Amino acid sequence: MSTDAPISAPISLPPASASSKLDAKTFQRLHPRAYLERFLSEGIRPDGREPNTWRDVSLNTGSISTAEGSALVRLGTTTIVCGIKAEVAEPELGRPEHGFIVPNVDLSSICSPKFKPGPPGEEAQILSERINAILIQADVVPTPSLCIHPAKACWVLYIDITCINYDGNAFDACLLAAIAALRATHLPKPTFDEETERVTCSRTEKLPLQVKCIPLSSTFGVFDSKHLLYDPTAFEEPLLETSITVITDEKQQILSSSQLGLGPRGDSTVLERCTSAAIERRLALEKVLNEI
Amino acid sequence: LISRDEGDQPSAIGSTSVVASVSGPIEVRLNAELPSKATLEVNVRPLIGISATPEKHYAKQIRDVFEQILILSQHPRALVQLVVQALSPITTSQWNRSSYTLASEGLTAQSSKRPADIANPTLIAAMLNAASLAFLNASSIPMRGTLCAVAVGKKQSMMPSTRSSTEAGGLVLDPTEDEFGDGWGVFAFAFGQTFGGETKAGSEPVWVDCVGLSDGATYSAAVALAQKGANDVMRYFREELTKAERADIETNPSPMDVL
Numbered sequence: 001m002s003t004d005a006p007i008s009a010p011i012s013l014p015p016a017s018a019s020s021k022l023d024a025k026t027f028q029r030l031h032p033r034a035y036l037e038r039f040l041s042e043g044i045r046p047d048g049r050e051p052n053t054w055r056d057v058s059l060n061t062g063s064i065s066t067a068e069g070s071a072l073v074r075l076g077t078t079t080i081v082c083g084i085k086a087e088v089a090e091p092e093l094g095r096p097e098h099g100f101i102v103p104n105v106d107l108s109s110i111c112s113p114k115f116k117p118g119p120p121g122e123e124a125q126i127l128s129e130r131i132n133a134i135l136i137q138a139d140v141v142p143t144p145s146l147c148i149h150p151a152k153a154c155w156v157l158y159i160d161i162t163c164i165n166y167d168g169n170a171f172d173a174c175l176l177a178a179i180a181a182l183r184a185t186h187l188p189k190p191t192f193d194e195e196t197e198r199v200t201c202s203r204t205e206k207l208p209l210q211v212k213c214i215p216l217s218s219t220f221g222v223f224d225s226k227h228l229l230y231d232p233t234a235f236e237e238p239l240l241e242t243s244i245t246v247i248t249d250e251k252q253q254i255l256s257s258s259q260l261g262l263g264p265r266g267d268s269t270v271l272e273r274c275t276s277a278a279i280e281r282r283l284a285l286e287k288v289l290n291e292i
Numbered sequence: 293l294i295s296r297d298e299g300d301q302p303s304a305i306g307s308t309s310v311v312a313s314v315s316g317p318i319e320v321r322l323n324a325e326l327p328s329k330a331t332l333e334v335n336v337r338p339l340i341g342i343s344a345t346p347e348k349h350y351a352k353q354i355r356d357v358f359e360q361i362l363i364l365s366q367h368p369r370a371l372v373q374l375v376v377q378a379l380s381p382i383t384t385s386q387w388n389r390s391s392y393t394l395a396s397e398g399l400t401a402q403s404s405k406r407p408a409d410i411a412n413p414t415l416i417a418a419m420l421n422a423a424s425l426a427f428l429n430a431s432s433i434p435m436r437g438t439l440c441a442v443a444v445g446k447k448q449s450m451m452p453s454t455r456s457s458t459e460a461g462g463l464v465l466d467p468t469e470d471e472f473g474d475g476w477g478v479f480a481f482a483f484g485q486t487f488g489g490e491t492k493a494g495s496e497p498v499w500v501d502c503v504g505l506s507d508g509a510t511y512s513a514a515v516a517l518a519q520k521g522a523n524d525v526m527r528y529f530r531e532e533l534t535k536a537e538r539a540d541i542e543t544n545p546s547p548m549d550v551l
Contacts, residue, residue, distance in 0.1 A: 122348055129349040133411070137503060241360060254507075259500040260356040262482075271500065272508065 033239055040227050047076075047233055054218075054231045054281060055169075059176070061184040061292050068157075069185025069209070075173040076233065079111075079165040082177035084157055084185045088199045091147065091154040099146020099154035103131045105161045105174055112166035112234065123170075131161070131174055134247055138215040138255055141182060145210050149192040153199045157185075157209075168233035171245065175217050180289060185209040215255050216285050217247040218278035222264055230277065244271065246278035250286070254278075308414040309379040312422035314430045316372030324371065329364040330433070335375045336419070350376075350416060354423055357480060357499045362427070363434040372433055374426065376419050380412070413476045414466055416501070417441040420480055421525060428533060437484025438529065439498070442521035443467060444514045446475035446505060463514055465521045475504025477511075479518035483526050 028035045028046070039046050049055070055076030064070035069084040091098060105127040109117045120128070135141070146155040159181070161174045186208050188201035221232040221240035232240060242261030249255050254275060264270055317330055324331045334355040336347040354376065364372065420441035427435060445467025464471050480499035497515060505511045 122352065125345040125348045126352050129345040132345075243356075254505070256503040257500065258502070259497070260353060261360055262498045271511075275508075 028235075032235065036223065036236060036239055040223065045229065045233075046235060051227055051229050052277070054284070057176070057285065057288050059180055059288050059292060061180055067181075068187060069181045069183075071177045071180035071184060073173050073177040073180065075169060075176070075231070077165055077167040078163070078169060078173050078234075080161060080163050080170065080173040080177045082159065082161045082174070082181040084159055084181050086185075086187050087156045087158070088148065088153055088190070088201075089156045091151060095143075096151035097147045098143035100156040101132075101135055101141055101143065101146075101159065102156060103135060103159040103161065103178060104128050105131060105163070105170075107163045107166060107170070111163040114166070114234075127161075127171060127174055130171060131159075131178060134175065134215050134217070134256065135159075135178070138213040138247075138249060140179070140211060140213050140215065141209060142212055148190045148199055152197060153190070153192055155187060155190075157182075166234055168235070168237050169219050169231050172217050172219050172231070175215065175247075176285065176289075179211070179214055179216065180292065182209060183211050183214075183289070184292065214250045214286075214289070215247050216282055216289075217245055218274070218281045220244045220246075220274050220277070222261070222270070225262065226264055228264060228270060228273065244274050246271075246274050248278055248282050252279055252282065308412060308418045310376060310415065310418040310422045311379060312374060312376045312419070312426040314372070314374050314423075314426040314432075316430070316432060317367040317370035318373065320369065320371035325369050328368050330362075330367040330370045330372050332359055332362065332364060333371060333373045334358070334423075335373070337375070337377045339378045339381050346411065350419060353416065353499075353501070354419060357420070357439065358423065358427075360498070361436055361439050361482060363436060366434055374423055376423060378415060378419070380415060380418075413443040413445070413478050413501075417443040417466075417478050417480075420499075421529075425529060425532070428529065429536070435484075437482035438526065439480055439482050440522040440525040440529065441478060441480035441499070442518045442525060443476060443478045444518050444521070445471040446510070446514075447471050463510070463517050465517055475502070475510075477502030477505050477514050477518070479515060479522070481519060481522040483522075 036046065040051070044050060055078075056074075058074045060072045062070060063072050064081075064083045067083040068086045071082045073080045073082075089100065105120075105124050107115050107121065107124040107127070109115050115121055115123075141157065146157065148154055159178050161177055163170060163174075186206035188203070189205040189207055190199050190201050192199050219231065220243070221229045221236060222242040222244070223229055223236065223240050225241065229236060229240070232243075242259065244257070244259045246257045247255045257271060257275065259271055320331055324333070332355055334351040335343070336351045336354070337343055338347055354374070358374070362372070420439055424439040424441075427433060428438065443466060445464045447464060447467075467476060478499075478501045479497040482498045497518065502511070502514070505514050
């Protein structure tokens with residue numbers, strides 16, 4: 001969490017004039033907590049949404065022609081691109097009938113002034129780790145299906161997720177982009193030659209990737225031990241004490257839920273509320289996914 | 293006990309063990325300095341290999357919860373450093389690799405259904421407990437409460453039950469490797485005045501990470517079981533700290549100690 005700005009007494013603003021718009025922005029920069037508190041006391045958030053409203057999602061697939069599969073997700077203004085590349089490799093000794101799935105999330109400096117150029121920062125590493133955990137746990141692409149020839153050849157799927165514009169809630173958008181790209185992936189048909197021990201891939205025949213499970217996530221935040229905010233933006237995120245993420249699968253079952261921090265004071269049902277909100281949200285996300 | 297500013301505590305749950313050490317408040321680097329509170333830095337080191345993305349994830353989880361439990365505003369412009377060293381492997385595949393010959397005999401049908409690389413849930417629970425004990429041992433940063441974490445596992449239904457005292461309806465406290473096949477949860481509870489009790493766990497966990505506990509009834513049962521576990525952990529903390537305190541007084545008597 002970033003620095004706490006001191007919460008001051010009501011500020012006396014100069015008389016309303018043409019520069020009143022500048023004053024609001026200055027106030028937002030100098031006292032972000034007070035700014036957010038004032039909005040929430042009116043039941044609304046700085047971007048105009050109510051605390052329990054989600055941002056609009058839009059999804060495009062196939063935009064990267066050189067990749068085996070790709071997807072572009074816009075969650076409000078958070079924009080994430082995912083590209084899937086496949087390579088042939090030798091399977092691990094201890095797991096000869098399994099392929100590999102290698103997700104990686106890149107939060108480069110073009111997406112937000114928060115991120116400096118250089119090696120992946122902590123947030124990118126954590127996102128990569130979380131995406132990896134959910135892809136493995138939900139068995140989204142069963143690794144045995146990536147085997148070409150036991151102990152000799154298998155597919156490695158590189159799932160490269162890049163953020164183009166960061167406006168909060170990167171995890172939901174990254175997971176959606178990864179799932180959409182996987183569903184749109186086609187791998188060339190491989191043939192393994194026993195004599196030369198080489199794999200040849202067909203230029204013409206392509207097989208769609210088997211995607212067994214479709215996990216989709218919903219993230220919430222708790223502000224000031226009182227307000228439950230759905231789908232936090234980049235402005236709200238550093239001010240939240242607690243973040244709650246619920247991941248559901250296509251059978252409407254909860255795959256995973258995590259609550260990092262205390263819930264709103266006096267409210268013991270916060271995880272249940274988030275769970276039902278996540279299930280509702282899933283229906284909207286599935287519609288978007290199925291339109292592709 | 294080491295010195296006034298530092299605390300070291302090992303913590304073991306079943307066969308998972310972890311050591312945590314706390315230093316602070318100490319000098320902070322200028323670019324990490326915060327004007328109104330102390331900076332909390334958490335480093336997690338694995339047993340095998342070097343710190344990589346999984347360790348960063350653990351460090352963030354630990355930091356998120358301790359940022360709220362510790363009263364950092366008492367020491368502005370200082371650094372509180374927590375280092376956690378895992379003494380057990382992080383993922384089950386590392387366990388499997390160390391007993392490779394058993395693994396290659398197709399470690400029975402049930403584990404081939406489960407992807408090999410699930411992170412051990414008792415490890416994060418042990419890390420949180422070790423950190424909590426280390427902060428208590430150091431006694432240099434005030435805390436809002438004492439954090440106790442427990443892991444609950446849900447056995448795959450075909451498995452025979454080997455434990456009865458810590459079990460409730462297929463849920464098991466401190467699961468071993470084959471006891472969290474169907475789902476697991478790690479719940480951390482805080483004990484203290486603001487959380488509703490010094491010896492009894494607050495009614496709601498302050499930190500939850502669970503996988504596969506798919507319906508409300510299973511989840512509530514898991515929380516209830518975790519609360520009992522957390523009470524046991526708290527009792528253990530009190531006993532250990534009282535013993536350590538007595539041992540310290542005996543080896544370093546000072547005129548102010550009244551035995």
